[in-house]
Amino acid sequence: MTSTLPPVPPSLAGRIVGPDDARYERLRHGYVHRGAPAAVLLPEDAAQTAEALAYARSLGSAVSVRSGGHGISGRSTNDGGAVVDLSRLDEVRVLDRARRRIRVGAGARWGRVAQALAPHGLAVSSGDTGDVGVGGLVTAGGMGWLARLHGLTVDHVTAVELVLADGTHVRADAEREPDLFWAVRGAGGNFGAVTAVELRAHETGDVVFANLVFDAGNAAEAAALIEAWGAVLETAPRELTSFLTFMPGGPGRSHVAHVAAVYAGNAEHGAAERTLTPLLGVGPLVRQRAVLAPYPALVPVSGVAHHAQQPLGATRSGLLDHLTADAARAVAEALESGQVLMQQFRSVGGAVNDMDPAATAYAHRTQNFSLMSATVPERESGLDAHWARLAPHLNGLYLSFDTRRGPRVLAEAFPGPVLPRLRALKERYDPENVFDRNFPLK
Numbered sequence: 001m002t003s004t005l006p007p008v009p010p011s012l013a014g015r016i017v018g019p020d021d022a023r024y025e026r027l028r029h030g031y032v033h034r035g036a037p038a039a040v041l042l043p044e045d046a047a048q049t050a051e052a053l054a055y056a057r058s059l060g061s062a063v064s065v066r067s068g069g070h071g072i073s074g075r076s077t078n079d080g081g082a083v084v085d086l087s088r089l090d091e092v093r094v095l096d097r098a099r100r101r102i103r104v105g106a107g108a109r110w111g112r113v114a115q116a117l118a119p120h121g122l123a124v125s126s127g128d129t130g131d132v133g134v135g136g137l138v139t140a141g142g143m144g145w146l147a148r149l150h151g152l153t154v155d156h157v158t159a160v161e162l163v164l165a166d167g168t169h170v171r172a173d174a175e176r177e178p179d180l181f182w183a184v185r186g187a188g189g190n191f192g193a194v195t196a197v198e199l200r201a202h203e204t205g206d207v208v209f210a211n212l213v214f215d216a217g218n219a220a221e222a223a224a225l226i227e228a229w230g231a232v233l234e235t236a237p238r239e240l241t242s243f244l245t246f247m248p249g250g251p252g253r254s255h256v257a258h259v260a261a262v263y264a265g266n267a268e269h270g271a272a273e274r275t276l277t278p279l280l281g282v283g284p285l286v287r288q289r290a291v292l293a294p295y296p297a298l299v300p301v302s303g304v305a306h307h308a309q310q311p312l313g314a315t316r317s318g319l320l321d322h323l324t325a326d327a328a329r330a331v332a333e334a335l336e337s338g339q340v341l342m343q344q345f346r347s348v349g350g351a352v353n354d355m356d357p358a359a360t361a362y363a364h365r366t367q368n369f370s371l372m373s374a375t376v377p378e379r380e381s382g383l384d385a386h387w388a389r390l391a392p393h394l395n396g397l398y399l400s401f402d403t404r405r406g407p408r409v410l411a412e413a414f415p416g417p418v419l420p421r422l423r424a425l426k427e428r429y430d431p432e433n434v435f436d437r438n439f440p441l442k
């Protein structure tokens with residue numbers, strides 16, 4: 001323990017890391033954000049999490065809650081404050097195979113969750129990256145490889161266990177604390193430190209994973225490709241979920257489009273081929289590859305320590321009902337600007353839109369596509385100019401993919417009655433705004 005820090009309670013002895021500790025370098029930063037916290041606390045269970053939070057608060061500066069450290073919008077590290085790192089709470093348990101009930105610690109990575117469930121023939125649709133933590137994703141949404149077939153991760157949460165600002169450890173589900181249960185599934189980072197969640201997993205065997213590379217040509221050709229990809233996805237069976245990613249080609253060179261697609265239905269009798277084939281025609285194909293793979297292969301775990309290795313630290317998120325010609329043109333034109341270095345569409349729709357918008361604090365249930373545009377922080381004003389042109393085509397946003405803060409962003413993330421309801425609940429559960437590192441609800 002660092003001598004400048006006040007004494008820790010006995011239960012946390014050896015579980016606090018300060019700057020002079022050999023473990024500090026591996027723990028100070030996130031994947032996107034750099035940090036220099038005064039202390040990182042490493043609780044191993046819910047009781048220790050409550051003690052760690054109380055201790056962190058007693059230091060009187062910023063308190064960050066961290067699960068996997070992959071926060072883009074949420075800041076799970078800070079300068080001079082405390083980080084409550086839940087990575088030790090990483091147990092994955094099948095509670096009831098017949099009912100597909102599972103319990104997952106908030107500190108587990110989604111890749112490990114996939115590995116633990118696969119022998120049972122189960123999976124949870126999470127995201128596209130195995131290193132992302134359970135806690136940050138399951139409290140925000142969870143747009144992943146199986147989104148059109150199974151919906152968002154929050155749609156399958158049946159109970160949440162969390163430490164509240166007053167130190168109590170509660171369980172929220174449809175019967176107990178139903179308001180809190182609603183709020184945590186979309187805005188969870190504002191309400192407590194989630195220690196574990198229960199979910200209903202899906203029966204999942206091998207899936208077909210296809211990677212297609214296209215020469216996207218100039219902006220007009222790239223726009224045509226976006227429209228064509230969108231049209232395929234809107235009419236495709238739900239078993240298909242796909243991402244379309246653009247990298248600008250640079251002056252005088254073709255842009256490159258990368259389509260990743262997952263077919264998660266029964267691949268027999270040519271169904272996978274029939275579903276994937278229309279994607280081959282969305283533009284001039286350069287390369288294609290499709291493999292039958294177990295779901296965990298789609299979300300490998302790297303185990304690499306965080307050192308803010310993601311340079312695209314400025315991102316914008318928008319949701320779209322349809323990929324119209326005008327919207328596609330606005331996205332493609334940004335490829336020419338040299339200001340926006342990556343743009344990625346994800347298909348949502350399908351099962352995501354089966355949910356009642358009032359069922360979870362993530363309330364966007366009409367849109368078919370999510371778009372994220374990213375750049376380096378030095379070019380953020382160029383990204384903003386692009387985003388201003390795109391704004392008329394957008395309908396809401398997903399906070400996990402947006403680095404902006406402020407009231408307008410919140411209003412787009414939590415439309416209509418959602419934001420006032422969240423603010424009222426924030427007064428009830430966290431009146432002192434202890435959990436302020438996610439997005440400022442107050």
Ligand SMILES: Cc1cc2nc3c(=O)[nH]c(=O)nc-3n(C[C@H](O)[C@H](O)[C@H](O)COP(=O)(O)OP(=O)(O)OC[C@H]3O[C@@H](n4cnc5c(N)ncnc54)[C@H](O)[C@@H]3O)c2cc1C
Nearest residue numbers: 067068069070071074075076127128133135136143189194
């Ligand atoms: C490479 C990469 C790929 C991604 N892919 C996807 C994707 O496919 N789909 C998708 O939906 N999202 C994706 N995301 C976004 C990701 O879901 C969010 O950034 C999420 O917050 C990361 O979770 P984490 O636990 O790793 O984050 P952390 O950095 O640990 O936490 C981020 C914030 O979440 C909150 N939080 C974390 N843990 C808890 C907890 N236990 N209780 C309460 N609040 C908590 C805190 O406010 C914290 O500041 C991706 C992000 C990255 C960097």
